[in-house]
Amino acid sequence: MNQFPILLKREFWEHRNTFIVLPLVTAGFMIFMMVSLYIAVDIVGIKAHITLDNDESSREVIVEGGQVDEAFDLMFSKLSNLPPSEREHTLYQILHGLSLPLLAILWVVVFFYLIVSLYDDRKDRSILFWKSMPVSDIKTVLAKLVTGLILVPAVYLVCLASVQLVLLIVGSLAAIGHDVSIWAVLWEPSHLFSRWLTLIAYLLFQAIWSLPFYGWIILVSAWANSVPLAWIIGIPIAFSVVERIVSNKNLVTEWFADHASPVAIAHDQELQITDLLTRLIDIDTLVGLLVGLALIAGATWLRGRGDEI
Amino acid sequence: MSDVVHARGITKRFGDFEALRDISFDIEAGSIVGLIGPNGAGKTTTLKSLLGLTRFDGELEVLGMDPRRGRHEIMKRVCFIADVGVLPRWLKVSDAIDYIGGVHEGFDRDKAEALLRETKISPGQKVRQLSKGMVTQLHLSLVMAIEVELLVLDEPTLGLDILFRKSFYDRLLNDYFDHNTSIVISTHQVEEIESLLTHLIFIDEGQIVLSCSMEELPNLYSEVLVGPENVERALKHSPIHSREMLGKRSMIFENVSAVTLGGLGEVHTPSIADLFVAKMQKG
Known part of the structure; x- marks a missing residue:
């Protein structure tokens, strides 16, 4: 009997608000803002204030009723006059910037989900129900990790991809009647599909790269009898102080912090799949993977002994 | 007939406190055993030991298996209702049915739904919307639809009013018990289960003070x-x-x-x- 599908479903029942409702509402809000802005400016023709930036100059255009075409003209002509690589980069920055809110929320949601994943059911005593079912502890722990590290990111990814898609559609609608090739200026240089694939690769890489961090959270979640968040943050801080005193450096702490940071958010450079491959085969990733697996094994062991608290 | 539970010298310590002191007992297949003792006597600890939900020292076999290894294997053949309210509050009734159907091979979905139709519980309700008594009804209905060899009930009617308590034991005896299943019930409300039992175990301060069949x-x-x-x-x-x-x-x-x-x-x-x-x- 394959129990895994229902174990994953169970996680979505419990955390429906943060796994489904929150990303949908966030994406919906962003789409609503884009569409209403477009309607307001292009169709209704209200007064708008558009700032255009490029390397040399910054120009402000005040748009009123009938002048809106002029502004779009300027915007699209600027975009089409850029050298291809810069055009790609400009579009990348716009699209990536648009995905940042959802990526940031995703990181927070997964963090808090893992904190409570093996803690809340001990607190509310429902562990006695879950453990009365013929589900092994390792399956329970893996279902939670697969949910947090793969399924929830997938939901957020679909949402942010929709937002990007709507932006390009709105942009295309705005470009109608202007002397630009929508495909050449907007769609082709956006490389939407390859950008999405790259982001998928990054989120999967995050699951491996941050496994020591996630493993640590889920270990504490299985162990702590109160305030798991305080232990999750407090123990590494205490450790860093001890490490500083003993070795005068913070090598281990920095290593851990490095693995705890989201890989797809903080970036001056574009996300590149080639970077990822180099990082994937790096010894640092492998060590992290092993540490992560050990922590997950520890969490499973603790789950086996876990009781109501 | 073979024993479904065989316990020898079970001891459990919480720090300096001995919750179970070297207890030994057997449970015959097809029996209904009352585990009776005052609060804090060690009833819950004994039952949790049987189910692999707590650690202990001693020799224990449940359906021929050691509960310390492979709790999930034992749970294929054993059901457990801890005292009222261990169903998570966010769980929807229909989802609870889907869940057990998805993890338990012995679960009869139609039977569970039929049992629930006899109650006032509707499939769309969440556990948090149910009264204490209804949560117990729900849990019992779900468990009664699972075919197992041993049913363990830990104070299943604690805090319920007399009508719920009575109907709980009526349903248990009339609709469920068929001599293929053994039942262990712990309680300190002795009178209510007296007529049900085939065996009796008294426990006090972590020790068995009486263990005999009702015939003896x-x-x-x-x-x-x-x-x-x-x-x-x-x-x-x-x-x-x-x-x-x-x-x-x-x-x-x-x-x-x-x-x-x-x-x-x-x-x-x-x-x-x-x-x-x-x-x-x-x-």
């Missing part, structure tokens, strides 16, 4: 209403319990034959509640 009980324990003129004579047989009752003395004797006691007054088998009080106050 009349041979082991007798209660005699002794008139004032016979009190002296009766005391020579060292009753384990004695109390004033309507100007006479009600005495409970252990291992004293009914023939011997016949001369002292009317002899009958003590109720479990009276026997419980007698055993708990002894010493």
Whole structure:
């Protein structure tokens, strides 16, 4: 009997608000803002204030009723006059910037989900129900990790991809009647599909790269009898102080912090799949993977002994 | 008949406190065992040990398996209801059915739905919307639809009103029990399960103070209403319990034959509640 599908479903029942409702509402809000802005400016023709930036100059255009075409003209002509690589980069920055809110929320949601994943059911005593079912502890722990590290990111990814898609559609609608090739200026240089694939690769890489961090959270979640968040943050801080005193450096702490940071958010450079491959085969990733697996094994062991608290 | 539970020398410590002190017992297949003791006697710890939900020392076999290894294997053949309210509050009734159907091979979905139709619980409700009594009804309906060899109930009716308690045990006995399943029930409300039981285990301060079948009980324990003129004579047989009752003395004797006691007054088998009080106050 394959129990895994229902174990994953169970996680979505419990955390429906943060796994489904929150990303949908966030994406919906962003789409609503884009569409209403477009309607307001292009169709209704209200007064708008558009700032255009490029390397040399910054120009402000005040748009009123009938002048809106002029502004779009300027915007699209600027975009089409850029050298291809810069055009790609400009579009990348716009699209990536648009995905940042959802990526940031995703990181927070997964963090808090893992904190409570093996803690809340001990607190509310429902562990006695879950453990009365013929589900092994390792399956329970893996279902939670697969949910947090793969399924929830997938939901957020679909949402942010929709937002990007709507932006390009709105942009295309705005470009109608202007002397630009929508495909050449907007769609082709956006490389939407390859950008999405790259982001998928990054989120999967995050699951491996941050496994020591996630493993640590889920270990504490299985162990702590109160305030798991305080232990999750407090123990590494205490450790860093001890490490500083003993070795005068913070090598281990920095290593851990490095693995705890989201890989797809903080970036001056574009996300590149080639970077990822180099990082994937790096010894640092492998060590992290092993540490992560050990922590997950520890969490499973603790789950086996876990009781109501 | 084989034993579904075989326990020898089970000991459990919480720090310095010994929750279970070297307890041994067997549970025969097809029996209904009452595990009876005051609060803090070790009932829950004993049951949790059976299910692999807590650690302990000693030798324990449940359906031929050691619960310390592979709790999930044992749970394929054992069901457990801890006292009211261990179903998570966010769980929807229909989702609970889907969940058990998805993890438990012995679960009969149609049966669960039929059982739930007999109650006021609707599939779209969440556990948080149900009263305490309804949550217990829900849990019992779900468990009754699972075919298992051993059902463990830990204070299943604690805090419920008398109507719920009565219907709980009625359903359990009439709709569920079929002699293929053994049942262990822990409680301190002795009277309510008296008529159900085939076996009795009294536990106090982590030790078993009595373990026998209901059939053996009349041979082991007798209660005699002794008139004032016979009190002296009766005391020579060292009753384990004695109390004033309507100007006479009600005495409970252990291992004293009914023939011997016949001369002292009317002899009958003590109720479990009276026997419980007698055993708990002894010493």
